[in-house]
Amino acid sequence: MSNIQRKTDVILIGAGVMSATLGALLKELAPEWEIKVFEKLANAGEESSNEWNNAGTGHAALCELNYTSEKADGSIDISKAININEQFQISRQFWAYLVNHNLIRNPQDFIMPLPHMSFVQGESDVTFLKKRFEALSHNPLFEGIEFSDDPEKLKEWMPLIMEGRTSNEPIAATKIDSGTDVNFGALTRMLFDHLQTKNVEINYKHSVENIKRTSDGSWELKVHDIDNGKIEYHTAKFVFIGCGGGSLPLLQKTGIPESKHIGGFPVSGLFMVCNNPEVIEQHHAKVYGKAKVGAPPMSVPHLDTRYIDNKKTLLFGPFAGFSPKFLKTGSNFDLLGSVKPNNVVTMLAAGVKEMALTKYLIQQVLLSNEKRMEELREFIPNAQSGDWEIVMAGQRVQVIKDTDTGGRGTLQFGTEVVSDADGTIAALLGASPGASTAVHVMLEVLEKCFPQHMIEWELKIKEMVPSYGMSLVESPEHFQEIHTSTAQTLGLCEKELVY
Numbered sequence: 056m057s058n059i060q061r062k063t064d065v066i067l068i069g070a071g072v073m074s075a076t077l078g079a080l081l082k083e084l085a086p087e088w089e090i091k092v093f094e095k096l097a098n099a100g101e102e103s104s105n106e107w108n109n110a111g112t113g114h115a116a117l118c119e120l121n122y123t124s125e126k127a128d129g130s131i132d133i134s135k136a137i138n139i140n141e142q143f144q145i146s147r148q149f150w151a152y153l154v155n156h157n158l159i160r161n162p163q164d165f166i167m168p169l170p171h172m173s174f175v176q177g178e179s180d181v182t183f184l185k186k187r188f189e190a191l192s193h194n195p196l197f198e199g200i201e202f203s204d205d206p207e208k209l210k211e212w213m214p215l216i217m218e219g220r221t222s223n224e225p226i227a228a229t230k231i232d233s234g235t236d237v238n239f240g241a242l243t244r245m246l247f248d249h250l251q252t253k254n255v256e257i258n259y260k261h262s263v264e265n266i267k268r269t270s271d272g273s274w275e276l277k278v279h280d281i282d283n284g285k286i287e288y289h290t291a292k293f294v295f296i297g298c299g300g301g302s303l304p305l306l307q308k309t310g311i312p313e314s315k316h317i318g319g320f321p322v323s324g325l326f327m328v329c330n331n332p333e334v335i336e337q338h339h340a341k342v343y344g345k346a347k348v349g350a351p352p353m354s355v356p357h358l359d360t361r362y363i364d365n366k367k368t369l370l371f372g373p374f375a376g377f378s379p380k381f382l383k384t385g386s387n388f389d390l391l392g393s394v395k396p397n398n399v400v401t402m403l404a405a406g407v408k409e410m411a412l413t414k415y416l417i418q419q420v421l422l423s424n425e426k427r428m429e430e431l432r433e434f435i436p437n438a439q440s441g442d443w444e445i446v447m448a449g450q451r452v453q454v455i456k457d458t459d460t461g462g463r464g465t466l467q468f469g470t471e472v473v474s475d476a477d478g479t480i481a482a483l484l485g486a487s488p489g490a491s492t493a494v495h496v497m498l499e500v501l502e503k504c505f506p507q508h509m510i511e512w513e514l515k516i517k518e519m520v521p522s523y524g525m526s527l528v529e530s531p532e533h534f535q536e537i538h539t540s541t542a543q544t545l546g547l548c549e550k551e552l553v554y
Contacts, residue, residue, distance in 0.1 A: 064089045069299065080149075102299050162546050209228055263276050298382075302452075302482045320466065342359075375415065478506065
């Protein structure tokens, strides 16, 4: 065992899409800064960013019904949908910038055009979907959205879902062709390949064991080199903790006041994957349903065409499960270890408030394969058990915190950044929409942690993200121009690609 001490400007913990995005932004804004990355696993994008560990949806609120809620007066609130859509447009612009400047190549290896649809059954949900369609159709961000409750039209849109459907229950769907399938694992690996050409030091199989502030205000990381057993000490002026479910325990080790009274609840996921090429070829869309009454937002069922390694496949899910691990490669003691004196009341309050979630997770864990097939058959009536197999997806840690609106122990379903008062350290917590909004979230990190540089960086940021600081929904001409140009650069103009 030997100790090594090194200094640097920026340290990124975790080699996922968030660290990759922040690193890529910083290398454009401050190319002279020295950046180091520490990743516990052997490669980039192996946990939450991996293509098999997330839905691969370019979340733009085109089909996700949980982003549009029904108000007490029956009208539809689309404000969250607009917000999510604008954030995804920011990601598209940055990716297009990277492609246009030959910093990454072959965008078809990580993003594909794919229709996004919402599908509902039952009179009340059909009424809701129609009202949602009417609310969105007048908004420039959702131009081209279509609605139908005509079975013949629905057969054209989603033949696999309509084949063999015998129920007289009302059904309806919306469809918009500007949706995308995104391979965030491939994108993450591309970004880290790019960062290596910019002299970013990427250390795989290096586990960060502890973080503490030094006397000069920097941060010292205790890092374990897994291969040779050495302990290294690295200091940096700025640290970003972007290691998915592993972020909360490291944030707690910093001891910053902002890390107090925050807990995490791990939820694991399963997908059913189709192994029959004939079935796969009958479906070409991401089709999102509506979560059942009492089920959490992360349980929204969806039938997804996916492109992984340029091969078309078909997934259905997610089915929730429970594991005390915060990462797939984590420890069974992760949940217990995250309970601290400062958050135990918050965690207990969440346990009392979230009995419905606990009940739901227990039911999901106990589901048999046949019960899962029954849920699949609500989407594909003729689904055959032999055509589908179960794949374990990623672990997500839902944030628990005390809020003004929800009170103690409120479960959060979004993505949020926690940073200290002087902006020297930041951590990303939460799950969906996550990777889709990575560029927006990392720009938020820059604003919070580098306010002294934002004026000098603004022109470059606007070169990378032309809509930065602008509301696209209030500037439809700019939106149309940006959406068209990014579609051309990213190869999203064709509605369907055949393999």
